[in-house]
Amino acid sequence: xxxxxxxxxxxxxxxxxxxxxxxxxxxxxxxxxxxxxxxxxxxxxxxxxxxxxxxxxxxxxxxxxxxxxxxxxxxxxxxxxxxxxxxxxxxxxxxxxxxxxxxxxxxxxxxxxxxxxxxxxxxxxxxxxxxxxxxxxxxxxxxxxxxxxxxxxxxxxxxxxxxxxxxxxxxxxxxxxxxxxxxxxxxxxxxxxxxxxxxxxxxxxxxxxx
Ligand SMILES: Nc1nc2c(ncn2[C@@H]2O[C@H](COP(=O)(O)OP(=O)(O)OP(=O)(O)O)[C@@H](O)[C@H]2O)c(=O)[nH]1
Ligand SMILES: [Mg+2]
Numbered sequence: 001x002x003x004x005x006x007x008x009x010x011x012x013x014x015x016x017x018x019x020x021x022x023x024x025x026x027x028x029x030x031x032x033x034x035x036x037x038x039x040x041x042x043x044x045x046x047x048x049x050x051x052x053x054x055x056x057x058x059x060x061x062x063x064x065x066x067x068x069x070x071x072x073x074x075x076x077x078x079x080x081x082x083x084x085x086x087x088x089x090x091x092x093x094x095x096x097x098x099x100x101x102x103x104x105x106x107x108x109x110x111x112x113x114x115x116x117x118x119x120x121x122x123x124x125x126x127x128x129x130x131x132x133x134x135x136x137x138x139x140x141x142x143x144x145x146x147x148x149x150x151x152x153x154x155x156x157x158x159x160x161x162x163x164x165x166x167x168x169x170x171x172x173x174x175x176x177x178x179x180x181x182x183x184x185x186x187x188x189x190x191x192x193x194x195x196x197x198x199x200x201x202x203x204x205x206x207x208x209x210x
Pocket of ligand 1: 029030031032033034035036037038050051052053054055056057058059076077078079142143144145146171172173174175
């Protein structure tokens, strides 16, 4: 069944920091890597999340409910955006850290990485920090339309090694590459069996019951 996304809650600061009692997957990554664009592509709606060619567009934690699945995708402000004041960056980092650490319903964090760039320290720090916190990391290489096939495979192998053997999903918000694979990965991360593997199990149960 086709999924739809609805913006249900926006968190601007510590005072709004309450989260739903439902599974969540957050999207993290450096400013401008394509987090909001990826969300729009998954939603099939160009304007659902605001995007910009200028880094620092998303400035709040935005929770999108996935229907009919019942979990949330959470768009985060990007890290590594240098043009904000030091105080502002510290405030954001603290808010994001509090969201990511104090949240028992967080099932994973998709770390988005620009497929054109070599691994950046800030991405490695993020992955290391999430692992230390025990949060599953889902790797996504963005802007795959801008990379040659050869670069894509090289980056995939490089990040697979950095992610403990798990190959990242190659994704493009422009072409739609990786759309099905990413939904499958998110569904799995929140414990939803994919329909193809669930169907035979259901049939078997019915046969046993009869
Ligand atoms: N070619 C190409 N451009 C992309 C893709 N995804 C995003 N972009 C462009 O990259 C820029 C940044 O995209 P956003 O989705 O706003 O990035 P973000 O990670 O949400 O950025 P912040 O909100 O600042 O953290 C925009 O100009 C997008 O059009 C992609 O898959 N391919
Ligand atoms: Mg954004």
